Amino acid sequence: MGTSKLRILILFIAGSFSLINCQNKKMEQKYSWLGTVSAPMEYPMEVYKGGIIADDFTYSFDAIWGTQNTGWGNEGGTMSVETRQMDIPNKLEFTWYSLVENTFYTGKWDLDKEKIKGLFEKGFIDQDNGKKTTYTNFIVGLAPKGKVVLWINGPGNQKEVGVFQAHDTIITQEKAYDNAKYMLKEGFAERMLKDPSYETFKPETRVKIEKEGYPAPDIYEAYREKFNWKPTVILPEGSEWIDFGLNNYNGEQENLFGETLTGDTYKSRAVPKFCGFYWRDKNKNRYAVWVDAFDEKEIFERFHQLGKEKNIDLIIKVNADNTGAxxxxxxxxEELPIKNSKVRFSRKIE
Incomplete structure (x- = not known):
């Protein structure tokens, strides 16, 4: 075979490969997603700049996001974008100012694209309409000491998809871009933290900080510890358990109903922070029970007392008229009582 024919053959093969790659890329499923920021209520964070980055799209963050401290794992605001369908993101970069620590942090990280793709593809069933849906939001969690957690979120469901470590950095007034220069003004952090007129903290959060100080900076890592547990609800004779929603200390959320409620649902989960459920009595009257807050010290002690070797049931036993549990x-x-939770009960729901 002549050299020119060989060259044409090689080019043809190479071209075929690039065409296959091109087709694979085109076939890759796109999804609609936005981004937001989360930070602990006690540790307000000031967004400097960042991005959740896909091959065809970057969801950007800058100083317009301002101070964020909606609570660990809770969504902040979102900015709408014109793009309707995006590739799955593969990188995260973020720079922010931690007011309490008076420190800037920055970092760039690769995301586990396959893990995120799997979650998007699997999705979950929307309890309201019984149809399959999927996640719509990424939440960038900013914690003290430069800890970053990325969650993916959809109605009633939130999963952790990455944990990263940023490093501290120095940004000067001269170096900062115009819209972010306010962060570098003398005494900015102190004013935001100490002056109640800025309303950086909710009044109850401010009282808690004054009384107990700031939470230990590494507690957001401790929140990620998991135990093998499931909820168990004990109802009056002839009643029906409808669903169970839970938010855990690590920021993850689940909504259980149907098979996910009644099956063998022991699962590796973080300690619950909030939970609630609906039930019907024998006359088909509907009621709700919400555990608005566990006592953090008590609930963690109880889980640690029972340990990770055995399956654990979180048992909620409701009385006949839905006034106590x-x-x-x-x-x-063994069975250990949980005594210091704030539990709320509904009246009969028509």
Whole structure:
């Protein structure tokens, strides 16, 4: 075979490969997603700049986002974008100012694209309409000491998809871009933290900080610890358990109903922070129960007492007229009472 024919053959093969790659890229499923920021209520963070980055799209953050401290794992605001369908993101970069620590942090990280793709593809069933849906938001969690957590979020469901470590950095007034220069003004952090007129903190958060100080900076890592547990609801005779929603200390959320409620649903989960459920009595009257808050010290102690070796049931036993409930944690060896939770009960729901 002549050299020119060989060259044409090589070019043809190479061209075929690039065409296959091109087709694979085109076939890759796109999804609609936006981004937002989360930070602990006690640790307000000032957004400097950042991006959730896909091959065809970057969801950007800058100083317009201002101070963020909606609570760990809770969504902040979102900015709408014109793009309707995006590739799955593969990179995250973020720079922010931690007011309490008076420190700028920055970092760039690769995302686990396959893990995110799997979650998008699997999605979940929307309880309201019984149809399959999927996640719509990424939440960038900014914690003290430069800890970053990325969650993916959809109605009633939130999963952790990455944990990263930023490093501290120095940004000067001269170096900062115009819209971010306010962060570098003398005494900015102190005013935001100390002057109640700025309303950086909710009044109850301010009182808690004054009384107990700021939470230990590494607690947001401790929140990620998991135990093998499931909820168990004990109702009056003839009643029906409808669903169970839970928010965990690590920022993850689940909504259980149907098979995910009644099946063998022991699963590796973080400690619950909030939960609630609906039930019907034998006359088909509907009621709700919400555990608005566990006592953090108590609930963590109870989980640690029962340990990770055995399956654990979080038991909520409701009385006949939906005015009281007893809570406990139980494994096959022992049952421990949970006494210091704030539980709320609905009247009959028509």
């Amino acid at each position: 007893s809570l406990s944690l139980k494994n096959e060896k």
